Amino acid sequence: MKEGGQERNIIVETVARVMIPFIQLFALYVIIHGAGGPGGGFQGGVVFASALILMVITFNLAGGRKRFPESINTLLSSLGIYIYGGIGLLALFFSLGAAQYLNYGFIPFTTLFEENRALAMDFVEIGIGVTVMAIITSIFFDLAQKERSGKKEEEGSSSWNGSLQKSLQNTTTGSSSSS
Amino acid sequence: MMIGFYGIIAKDNLIKKIIGLNIFQTAIFLFFISLGAVKGGTAPIVDEKVIQKGYVYANPLPHVLILTAIVVSVATTAVALSLVIRMHREYGTIEESEILKKSRDEGMTRT
């Protein structure tokens, strides 16, 4: 609402403009430093999504939607699982004799068996972080949409959603006419 | 834990029930992690200097299991909130007693 409290908006807008890139950078730190200290994939993904939620709260919802269109969101949310399963398949492919899925030691990044595991774990954590970020963003945008009136979506009739709309209007008109 | 349980049972508003469920789950996580505490133990990150001084590590296994459980709790809350939005679109109200009254009056004429 832009009518009242214009000064309050300016303070929040200025702080958000300064803080959002640093929050995203901190989220990348949390994902990658999951090996040396507290952190990991899930935690970093949630912190990354919270930066975007801060942007949507201070500015309007349409601006946030323009930066994160739906196609990129759906692409990113399945990319993380592809990375995870893909590294498992790579390990299956490279371990020729004893075929073991998700045993990262056989992927020849470096020459040692133990270093391979550390490097593959970093990739896996990045994949988890990307998926969690995209899914939480998608859930937030879906829950925060404003509800439109039910008259626009009457044309699409072959889905269960359209038939539910039709039956809802039928029963409401039926009950209002009977009562 | 009991605050969340009370919220699930005895509150009418659907969103208050969901918040009670979330509080309940958080209390269970805290209880489960506190079972893995070791007297005089430090955080479970392996360090050479810590081993030489003779410290003891806390049990890392409950942390691993609870991380999965936290994600399941987030997913459950998200789906429950979207179901509440659908119910509001159908019935026009969120109070549980009014929804029960409306569904009993109109019967099963929808499906």
Place this chain on the structure above:
Amino acid sequence: MKRLRAIAFILIFLLSGLFIYVAEDIPPLGDPMAPPIKSVKLFSMKMEQIVPLLNQGRIPRELSKELVKRGLPLPSHIEKIPGVKGEWDAFITKEEPHYAKEEKYYWIKQKGGEVEVSRYAFVVRWIEKGLKETAVPNMVTYGLADYRGYDTLGETTVIFTAGVSVILLLRRRSRL
């Protein structure tokens, strides 16, 4: 509504009492002098005379007979824990390629007039050998992504499914 609230209060009172009764017996919540949780006690036997054999590092015959009688695997060699007086470690060998060959399995203590044999929890392997097998210091990270990596794959699928189901429930036809 009043009846439901009364039932809720009574139920909560009873459940709180049950919870406090159960939580008192669990160590670190109730007992301040409990040892660290790292072993599960198997059995104890009255064999005082095998202690000098254990000190030399040989496996006594009565111990093997007792283990076989209960259906447990036999140890390969026994070592003394440095710094502590009456405790020993028993190792068994496992045939796994690329992993450490021997594993600590039994914990033998001398207590009073008896010798107590207990089994190490498998978390001990994470603590002792984790840095050597995976070059990652954080125990929780390599426990999630390496030793229990399959569970994390299912976990990512769970959160993906939550996002998909919210899309299915809330989006209308014209936007799909």
